[in-house]
Amino acid sequence: MRLDSPQLKRRRFTTIEVMDSQSAKEKLVSAKQKFGREIRVFETSVASPTPSDVSNTEEQDDFYEFTAEDYYRILGKKKEDKFLKTRKIREAEEAARRSRITKAVIRVRFPDNITLEAKFHPTETIQSLVDLIVKVIARPELPFYIYTTPPKTQIKDMSQDFYSAGFAPGAIVYFSYDLPKGDEGASSGPFLQEEILSLKGLEIVPEQVEPAQPPPEPVAANASPVVQERKPASNKKPVKPKWLKM
Numbered sequence: 001m002r003l004d005s006p007q008l009k010r011r012r013f014t015t016i017e018v019m020d021s022q023s024a025k026e027k028l029v030s031a032k033q034k035f036g037r038e039i040r041v042f043e044t045s046v047a048s049p050t051p052s053d054v055s056n057t058e059e060q061d062d063f064y065e066f067t068a069e070d071y072y073r074i075l076g077k078k079k080e081d082k083f084l085k086t087r088k089i090r091e092a093e094e095a096a097r098r099s100r101i102t103k104a105v106i107r108v109r110f111p112d113n114i115t116l117e118a119k120f121h122p123t124e125t126i127q128s129l130v131d132l133i134v135k136v137i138a139r140p141e142l143p144f145y146i147y148t149t150p151p152k153t154q155i156k157d158m159s160q161d162f163y164s165a166g167f168a169p170g171a172i173v174y175f176s177y178d179l180p181k182g183d184e185g186a187s188s189g190p191f192l193q194e195e196i197l198s199l200k201g202l203e204i205v206p207e208q209v210e211p212a213q214p215p216p217e218p219v220a221a222n223a224s225p226v227v228q229e230r231k232p233a234s235n236k237k238p239v240k241p242k243w244l245k246m
Helices: 006-035 068-084 088-099 127-138
Strands: 038-041 104-109 115-119 146-149 169-176
Touching: 006 038, 006 127, 104 127, 115 127, 127 146
Parallel strands: 104 169
Antiparallel strands: 038 115, 104 115, 146 169
């Protein structure tokens, strides 16, 4: 076989993919054991900012103003739901929706466009998310807060569960250090620890299982063809009917 043959190249690529997949799986499993969560890290698909842009990634508060149009649209939807459905119907539908949701996938987006994804149970509180952030950020000694947009709303009630907060089955929240204006020393990043950043882009590739082939049907040994028995020819002479006259 030639060294540059397609079969050898395909075999090399397959071996490398298996090694990469195994290494990624070991890293992700190790992170899950250490932090108690399934963690993924990836970079958002936007242009890479310059160091001067990173510190100004967070928009001004005026950008997230809640307009009158937004208010009347939400109010109108609430009134419609209130008058068209009775309380018991709404409670039954809410219970049915809640029972179908078994996890809350939360993505925390940092100012340097790195996103941390973790899985929680919908009944867990937002405090469990904050506890995880403290474990993975590069400078946990600095005060910080998380918020949602739009409008920009700081999350303050950490006792709420993810479902009640509207974060199930998934949500995106944003991270920011709570520092005085002008103190931007910590705003340049990196925001996550090196160990967490090493997980960036890693995925567990599911193993492809070849379909099981059915076993061949057993062949009966010494099977002989069925031969129909022939009746021996009769030696009797044909009898003429009485009505036949010659």
